[in-house]
Amino acid sequence: xxITASTGQPTVTTLRHxxxxxxxxxxxxxxxxxxxxxxxxxxxxxxxxxARILVTLGLRDRPAAIVHAFDCGLVVPGRGPRRRATSPVxxxxxxxxxxxxxxxxxxxxxxxxxxxxxxDLGHLRQQxxxxxxxxxxxxxxxxxxxxxxxWGEEPPSTxxxxxxxxxxxxxxxxxxSPVAAIERDRCGYRLLPGAVAVxxxxxxxxxxxxxxxxxxxxxxxxxxxxxxxxxxFRGEPLAGLPGPLAELERLRLTARRDVLVQRKLDWQLRLxxxxxxxAELSALAGxxxxxxxxxxxxxxxxxxSGRQADALAVFDRTRRRLADDLGVSPGRVLRRTHGxxxxxxxxxxxxxxTTQ
Numbered sequence: 143x144x145i146t147a148s149t150g151q152p153t154v155t156t157l158r159h160x161x162x163x164x165x166x167x168x169x170x171x172x173x174x175x176x177x178x179x180x181x182x183x184x185x186x187x188x189x190x191x192x193a194r195i196l197v198t199l200g201l202r203d204r205p206a207a208i209v210h211a212f213d214c215g216l217v218v219p220g221r222g223p224r225r226r227a228t229s230p231v232x233x234x235x236x237x238x239x240x241x242x243x244x245x246x247x248x249x250x251x252x253x254x255x256x257x258x259x260x261x262d263l264g265h266l267r268q269q270x271x272x273x274x275x276x277x278x279x280x281x282x283x284x285x286x287x288x289x290x291x292x293w294g295e296e297p298p299s300t301x302x303x304x305x306x307x308x309x310x311x312x313x314x315x316x317x318x319s320p321v322a323a324i325e326r327d328r329c330g331y332r333l334l335p336g337a338v339a340v341x342x343x344x345x346x347x348x349x350x351x352x353x354x355x356x357x358x359x360x361x362x363x364x365x366x367x368x369x370x371x372x373x374x375f376r377g378e379p380l381a382g383l384p385g386p387l388a389e390l391e392r393l394r395l396t397a398r399r400d401v402l403v404q405r406k407l408d409w410q411l412r413l414x415x416x417x418x419x420x421a422e423l424s425a426l427a428g429x430x431x432x433x434x435x436x437x438x439x440x441x442x443x444x445x446x447s448g449r450q451a452d453a454l455a456v457f458d459r460t461r462r463r464l465a466d467d468l469g470v471s472p473g474r475v476l477r478r479t480h481g482x483x484x485x486x487x488x489x490x491x492x493x494x495x496t497t498q
Contacts (some may be wrong), residue, residue, distance in 0.1 A: 156198055162189040162216070168204065169211025171245065171258045174370070200385045205376060244314055244323055246276050249395065250376025254314075254384060261313055269304040270385045274342050275324065275333050277391060284330035291387030308329055314338070334399055337458045342395070345371045349402065368406035375399050400430075407439055414447050416446040427456070431463050434472060438479040453483050 157165065160181070167177040174192075178185040181259035194206065201207050247253045252269045254261045263269045270292040274283055289297050314337075323337040348371035355363035379395035380388045403426060410419045423440040430436055437460040444453035457472070457480045464470050472480070 145426060157195060161191050161198075163210050164188060165195050165207060165218050168192065168195075168217055170259075171255060173207070203376075204373065245341075246272070246338055247374075247376065248276065248391070249341050249345070249374050249379050251381045256314070258367045263313070264382055265306075266382070267298075267302070268309060270383050270388055271303065271306045272310055273380060273383060273391070274387055275331060277342065277387070278337065279333060279338075279340060279343060280335045282330045282332045287330070292385040307382045308380050311361045321466060323361060341374045342484045345374055345398070345402075352405070356409065357372050361413050365372065365406055365409050365413070368409070369400055371402055372399065404435060404439070411439060411442055411446070414446075418448060420447060427460075431460065432467060434460065434464075434476045438475050441476075441479050450483060454480070457483075 163181055164177060167180060167242070172180065174185050174188045177188045180296070182189075192207065195201070195207060199207070201210055213326075243257050246253045252263060252273060254263055254272075263272060271288055274288055274291045285303050288303050297346070307324060307326070308461060311324045314323040314411070323334050325332055325334050348367045352364045352367035355367060356362070379392050383494075400444070407419050407423055407426075410416075411429065420443045423436065423443055427433070427436050427440050437456055441453040441456050444450075457476065460476065461472050464472060
């Protein structure tokens with residue numbers, strides 16, 4: 143379902159000056175680190191400003207803020223920024239490598255933008271062809287791979303792949319130049335390296351950064367990188383797209399998100415942020431009642447927050463569900479967590495990871 147700004151909400155005039163600047167930059171599609179560099183403020187301050195903007199304007203999330211920036215006229219479609227004198231400086235002025243002018247988001251319904259303007263990606267099968275290319279950055283995808291990934295065992299009766307590629311090449315021209323972001327060679331088609339920014343690739347970069355931070359003992363930084371990656375998800379990945387490839391990627395990316403959530407929550411527990419993690423863990427346990435790792439983390443968070451009875455109740459509830467639904471007993475992680483709670487072994491509970 144498209145995200146739209148609600149009518150009757152407070153206007154941007156209710157925001158402070160710097161909050162308006164942040165909303166403007168968000169509407170232009172800048173990331174938090176780019177906004178921080180442009181406005182000369184800490185990245186943490188950008189996150190705080192955005193959180194207050196969402197509350198003040200009654201918006202749900204960052205995409206809703208982007209839409210609101212256009213709806214209220216802060217950013218003007220087709221004409222660029224209304225207030226060029228106070229707009230954030232381009233990334234090149236801060237020493238950053240220029241960002242690709244085309245962005246593709248697959249962590250939700252497929253969407254694309256050129257220079258911050260949304261693109262109409264056409265027919266669902268055409269979108270699925272673009273998805274196949276975007277999932278293989280820098281690699282040539284053959285016509286047969288596209289047929290197998292988009293149509294599976296029911297290939298089209300006509301040669302539609304070149305038609306879809308032609309339309310996508312026209313749509314994905316880099317700026318006003320005749321250069322298209324899709325290149326053809328004798329083996330097939332590929333997206334030009336560096337021409338397109340894909341959110342799936344950004345998630346992998348943030349996951350790598352989180353892992354590096356964890357190995358360095360910087361768990362706060364690991365949680366921050368993890369949270370940034372999770373913020374890129376906008377619902378079910380590739381929602382509504384047809385074909386075997388889209389279906390497999392939906393499953394893979396959803397599983398990737400679930401693992402990422404658990405890693406972030408485990409790091410929060412190891413940092414002693416137990417109360418902060420309880421609400422998210424409770425919701426996750428409700429969605430995945432047979433996930434023993436999630437149940438164990440929730441038990442740890444509850445116990446270390448002084449709620450031993452609630453922690454033991456989670457064990458009993460999970461044990462019953464495992465027996466009723468799968469006919470199995472709790473595994474080693476859940477049993478070990480239960481035993482440590484009964485013994486009052488707080489030191490181990492505070493350090494136990496989900497993989498033990």
